[in-house]
Amino acid sequence: MKILLIGYGKMGKTIEQMAQAKGHTIVGKIDHHNTDDLQNYNGSNTDAAIEFTHPEAAFGNISYCLNNGIPVVSGSTGWLEKFEDAKQLCEQNKGAFFYASNYSVGVNLFFHFNEYIASKMQEYKEYEVAIREIHHLQKVDKPSGTGITAAEGILASYKNLNGWVADIPEEKGKLNIASEREPDVVGTHIVTYSSEVDQIELGHIAHSRAGFAEGAVMAAEWIVGRQGVYGMKDMLNL
Numbered sequence: 001m002k003i004l005l006i007g008y009g010k011m012g013k014t015i016e017q018m019a020q021a022k023g024h025t026i027v028g029k030i031d032h033h034n035t036d037d038l039q040n041y042n043g044s045n046t047d048a049a050i051e052f053t054h055p056e057a058a059f060g061n062i063s064y065c066l067n068n069g070i071p072v073v074s075g076s077t078g079w080l081e082k083f084e085d086a087k088q089l090c091e092q093n094k095g096a097f098f099y100a101s102n103y104s105v106g107v108n109l110f111f112h113f114n115e116y117i118a119s120k121m122q123e124y125k126e127y128e129v130a131i132r133e134i135h136h137l138q139k140v141d142k143p144s145g146t147g148i149t150a151a152e153g154i155l156a157s158y159k160n161l162n163g164w165v166a167d168i169p170e171e172k173g174k175l176n177i178a179s180e181r182e183p184d185v186v187g188t189h190i191v192t193y194s195s196e197v198d199q200i201e202l203g204h205i206a207h208s209r210a211g212f213a214e215g216a217v218m219a220a221e222w223i224v225g226r227q228g229v230y231g232m233k234d235m236l237n238l
């Protein structure tokens with residue numbers, strides 16, 4: 001497959017290695033310094049784009065791909081206020097768009113168990129639920145996209161909670177997502193149910209970026225020949 005990398009930072013470089021190991025060709029690499037080169041790519045020279053950039057760049061890159069016949073897999077976080085616009089653009093262009101806040105299979109199993117556990121725990125009002133996410137110091141957005149997806153999975157069952165908040169544990173009636181930044185932490189997410197007498201935890205710790213990259217390349221292979229908006233639940237049948 002001919003893959004265009006949009007974003008050639010920590011993720012772009014890991015994805016390049018993973019894609020080449022699977023026999024794919026990288027037809028181009030776009031980063032902050034050569035954004036104009038994006039206009040050289042279209043559906044006739046590119047099978048799929050994999051986009052991991054920045055909250056402020058993601059929507060523009062995804063729009064370019066959808067307007068130019070390139071199936072696009074995006075993992076950028078922090079831009080989802082424009083997600084509905086991206087969906088609409090995909091429908092208008094009869095394009096293909098794959099999005100996941102986290103491409104690792106392990107995290108998507110964690111999401112699945114998280115939803116199930118929340119559906120059980122909401123009956124036990126003595127437990128207070130909260131989320132912690134820990135990432136490296138270079139991360140520009142918070143809370144993490146994965147933390148937000150985990151929160152949405154919990155809120156689907158907790159009808160007494162009215163949305164999530166970022167780092168405001170004292171706010172009643174909201175699900176708190178605490179963000180911590182520490183050197184070299186790839187990505188850790190922990191859901192905690194605490195009562196006076198005990199605590200239950202569900203967590204995921206990424207040891208490297210390989211799991212994210214593997215899932216993104218898998219999504220690029222999967223989306224070719226499809227039309228519509230997809231996510232990991234579609235690909236993994238979770």
Ligand SMILES: NC(=O)C1=CN([C@@H]2O[C@H](COP(=O)(O)OP(=O)(O)OC[C@H]3O[C@@H](n4cnc5c(N)ncnc54)[C@H](OP(=O)(O)O)[C@@H]3O)[C@@H](O)[C@H]2O)C=CC1
Nearest residue numbers: 007008009010011031032053057075076077101102103212
């Ligand atoms: N969904 C998932 O599974 C995962 C998602 N992520 C998300 O992916 C994104 C990227 O993460 P990561 O690779 O660690 O970040 P990096 O900062 O290491 O890399 C970001 C890349 O995007 C480029 N970039 C920045 N602005 C633009 C722009 N306007 N146009 C084109 N390229 C641009 C940067 O270029 P330059 O260096 O020249 O500034 C760099 O190449 C983040 O949003 C992160 O949260 C991360 C891991 C997993």
Ligand SMILES: O=C(O)C1=N[C@H](C(=O)O)C[C@H](O)C1
Nearest residue numbers: 077102139144145146147187
């Ligand atoms: O920026 C990162 O590094 C990561 N971002 C994603 C997120 O915001 O959830 C996924 C992963 O945790 C790594």
